[in-house]
Amino acid sequence: MSDEVFEQQRGRMFGIAYRMLGTVTDAEEVLQDAWLRWQGVDHATVANPTGFLVTTVTNLCLNQLTSARARRETYIGEWLPEPVLTSRPGPLEVVAEREEVSYALLTVLERLTPPERAAYVLREAFGYSHREVAELIGTTEVNARQLHARARKHVAGEDTRSQPVDPKHWQTLVNRFLAAAHRGDLEGLTELLAADVVSRSDGGGVVTAARNPVVGADRVARYLLGSLTKFGTDVEFIFAEANGEPVMLASDPTGVRAVCFITFTADRIATLDLAMNPAKLRTVERQLTVA
Structure with missing residues (x-):
């Protein structure tokens, strides 16, 4: 049953991790760590498995972003997100959310602070309320609103929303x-x-x-x-x-x-x-x- 719960949430967890980290490799590493943590808890004591898994992935991503920023300071040349084909089977199965994984948007998200990036991804791509975002990233609802507002303002100032393309x-x-x-x-x-x-x-x-x-x-x-x-x-x-x-x-x-x-x-x-x-x-x- 625990395996089934994790697999049911895999797409959501990967979607959060990829949007927050910008590479498939980092996202897959986060999911592996989340799996190990999931196996290490008494599932009978977890009232909300989905909430537990999403919280775990979000916090792992926040930790990863801190080290990722340090690595990117020494990265040779421009750092761009890792592309993923959306016309073939792959980790990004939810085509309806394709605008939230646009290359331009992922590039802009790199300029946000880790908490701003988390608040933006959870709110914009997955529809979590400000209260839920606050619970997921361990802050107050007021601060979650402020983080999301700053992130939206920054993203709005960039050309990330591509026009419909023929x-x-x-x-x-x-x-x-x-x-x-x-x-x-x-x-x-x-x-x-x-x-x-x-x-x-x-x-x-x-x-x-x-x-x-x-x-x-x-x-x-x-x-x-x-x-x-x-x-x-x-x-x-x-x-x-x-x-x-x-x-x-x-x-x-x-x-x-x-x-x-x-x-x-x-x-x-x-x-x-x-x-x-x-x-x-x-x-x-x-x-x-x-x-």
Whole structure:
């Protein structure tokens, strides 16, 4: 019975952990720790198993975020969340909540304090009341309201809510971008980029990637042409869906090389987030092997 209760809540627990921590690996570690703690209590004394498990996961995440922040201070280059395919079987099964796992939102959540992040995730993604949030994170209802209000204000100040995207139109625009890049057409590529376009790459110091955001049409165009040259000629580009939005996967015979999140404004590329750290591509590769 205890196993059944845990499995029933696994999706909710993973959803909380992934949104709070930003990587599948960290979320899975939290679930493993939560399982061990669940096995170590007398279940007959737990009046609300769901509450116990969610509280356990939330507090484990808060502890993890403290150490994660220290690790990210020494992280080489840009730190981006780990992408998860939402068009295939995987840990994020609740497609209805896809907006709350958008790549842009997860990136913004990184800038919140751990308590603010917990309050935002529990309230916005899972609908807990302020009183319930307070109980889950061990604070007062008044403070939980304040944490949530600060988090919402910060998120509202960022462009995290993507407009509805027509996948076919998105693919058409990306194909134009790829065609110009393959031709080495710097001028044509620059014309497809917004003047204030921003490109961020997460290589984690393992693969070659820009260590700081690249800003501006000319600089981004030159950077992207150079990056494609380094990829080689055997790279295949595949359209998919990750974190509830269309993405482009770059792969070669060795596996997935990058997951590219591309947003457009007035049919010009506004942002490019390139997840390239091999450690953050393992989940995507696992999902691609599932029939």
